[in-house]
Amino acid sequence: MRFSHQRELIKKVVHSTNSHPTADWIYAQVRSASPKISLGTIYRNLKQLTEEGFIRTIYDGNVARYDWNINSHHHLKCMECGDLIDIQLSNEDMTKSIRKEFDFEVSDVEITLLGKCNKHN
Amino acid sequence: MRFSHQRELIKKVVHSTNSHPTADWIYAQVRSASPKISLGTIYRNLKQLTEEGFIRTIYDGNVARYDWNINSHHHLKCMECGDLIDIQLSNEDMTKSIRKEFDFEVSDVEITLLGKCNKHN
DNA sequence: CTAGTAATAGGAATAATTACTGTTTATTTT
DNA sequence: AAAATAAACAGTAATTATTCCTATTACTAG
Ligand SMILES: [Mn+2]
Ligand SMILES: [Mn+2]
Ligand SMILES: [Zn+2]
Ligand SMILES: [Zn+2]
Numbered sequence: 229m230r231f232s233h234q235r236e237l238i239k240k241v242v243h244s245t246n247s248h249p250t251a252d253w254i255y256a257q258v259r260s261a262s263p264k265i266s267l268g269t270i271y272r273n274l275k276q277l278t279e280e281g282f283i284r285t286i287y288d289g290n291v292a293r294y295d296w297n298i299n300s301h302h303h304l305k306c307m308e309c310g311d312l313i314d315i316q317l318s319n320e321d322m323t324k325s326i327r328k329e330f331d332f333e334v335s336d337v338e339i340t341l342l343g344k345c346n347k348h349n
Numbered sequence: 350m351r352f353s354h355q356r357e358l359i360k361k362v363v364h365s366t367n368s369h370p371t372a373d374w375i376y377a378q379v380r381s382a383s384p385k386i387s388l389g390t391i392y393r394n395l396k397q398l399t400e401e402g403f404i405r406t407i408y409d410g411n412v413a414r415y416d417w418n419i420n421s422h423h424h425l426k427c428m429e430c431g432d433l434i435d436i437q438l439s440n441e442d443m444t445k446s447i448r449k450e451f452d453f454e455v456s457d458v459e460i461t462l463l464g465k466c467n468k469h470n
Numbered sequence: 471c472t473a474g475t476a477a478t479a480g481g482a483a484t485a486a487t488t489a490c491t492g493t494t495t496a497t498t499t500t
Numbered sequence: 501a502a503a504a505t506a507a508a509c510a511g512t513a514a515t516t517a518t519t520c521c522t523a524t525t526a527c528t529a530g
Binding site for chain 3: 501502503504505506507508509510511512513514515516517518519520521522523524525526527528529530
């Protein structure tokens with residue numbers, strides 16, 4: 229993977245926020261620093277950055293979001309405001325018991341817990 | 350919700366398979382019984398059936414899939430063939446500890462475990 | 471039967487994402 | 501350092517999934 233100014237910017241933007249941004253949001257941010265960038269470049273690089281392990285892609289309903297935090301963690305999704313909140317759940321036990329019971333080799337666990345966050349009490 | 354022939358067909362198709370079909374697949378099936386049906390009708394009714402609790406909508410990456418099984422359960426997703434396999438995980442403990450720790454009221458848990466199913470050993 | 475309302479078909483519109491093409495640019499080779 | 505090579509880019513078209521709109525059809529209550 230060759231160096232690219234655009235990719236560095238994209239990486240920086242993803243790493244700058246905790247909000248699990250969409251491609252579109254990232255596009256808007258990167259644009260202010262590099263106005264000629266195209267959305268295709270955003271998507272292409274987000275995919276590359278994911279493949280190289282610099283960021284993670286997560287799915288929120290039917291849109292992709294990007295996460296600087298590549299450590300294994302999960303999300304609480306508020307049904308009111310849509311926020312995704314990071315959460316840590318040990319999935320080692322799960323992985324083991326699933327290998328045994330289902331003969332299925334788990335390599336990644338995607339968990340989203342839907343509900344209401346404390347802003348809506 | 351008034352009776353509709355089309356909706357009954359759609360419900361029947363979803364209930365006829367364990368494969369967590371997409372709207373498109375359902376469309377193809379329903380079409381053979383009711384060739385004039387439109388994709389809009391499929392989506393509208395899938396949404397209604399979900400709202401009324403006859404089926405569940407689940408997200409597989411960025412496409413919606415539909416599940417006749419409305420009981421709380423989760424899925425193993427094979428990264429090789431894309432199959433979704435039903436799995437039961439008790440999420441009561443999880444829900445409780447999250448209420449305590451995050452002040453977040455969980456109403457639904459979406460879990461997808463990505464990996465390889467036993468077809469690929 | 472007739473009015474009112476719910477549902478439909480068909481197609482247009484939108485949103486997210488990917489693919490294509492000619493041009494630019496980083497890196498390698500001379 | 502200049503030329504050659506190949507990766508990356510911008511711009512745009514195409515695709516895919518989904519929703520929205522409109523005129524038409526079909527139940528249902530009066
Ligand atoms: Mn996260
Ligand atoms: Mn299922
Ligand atoms: Zn919230
Ligand atoms: Zn498989």
